[in-house]
Amino acid sequence: MMTNALIPQTLSDLLAQERGLGPVRHMDDLQARLQRRSAIARQIQQWEEALRLVQKQSRMLTPLPPLKVIHWARAVQAMPNLVFLEVDTTGLHEDAEIVRLVVLNLREETLLDCLVTPTQQLSRQMVTITGITNVEIKAKGVPVAQALAQLRRVIHGAYVLSYNLEFDVSKLRESVHRHHLDEITIIGEDLMERAMSYLHLSSYPKLEGLCQQLGQPLPPQPHQTALDRARGQIAVLNAIADVAFASPASSALQATDPDHEVADDRSL
Structure with a gap:
């Protein structure tokens, strides 16, 4: 209930005066009361307009990071089995x-850092995006079944964070089905979604933009690799846990062109 201490003094005085009066005694008394009631209405209107302005200013305050996300990041940091996953592919298409x-x-x-031999060479665009050359794949690439077996061993019993985990899981699922291999079970969460919640973003932020904001920019393409992006993930998690982002939502963080979200989900 609103107390008199919150009401402007002039309005409080007018209200007190009106409350203390008995029945209307004559026309002059009525006219005086009507004038006071009109003054009360005007002051209430002014007060409401001032309150609306204050409410508008309050809504425009910089959003604060949710404590829930910070507590999550700190809890995840403390997990001894925490790992960060990066999956580079030849594109976004199903095959x-x-x-x-x-x-x-x-x-x-x-x-784990394993190059995988695809059935076709990487396009020039994918060489730029992944930071991998066809020469490297030819020299160090292994069959996909061998690579997935290594991944399965490394993440067994681990809690996996990935930037756009849905993309990585879908590509792994497509790969094991294509090669008739055992499913790979991933237990973990999507770091990108947590970053969106922390920064109050409505669309997918670029990992590259987050790292730039943190003062830990990723190397420019074509020198940016999955190793760099995995380190970027670690930087983002630590920044959330330490409340280290300088400001929330920035248009520079939004991934607006899905054609550039190749190879490694929305992190580019």
């Missing part, structure tokens, strides 16, 4: 092939 699998732990130690 796109995996060309690199990378898994790091929170200390940025490489648990």
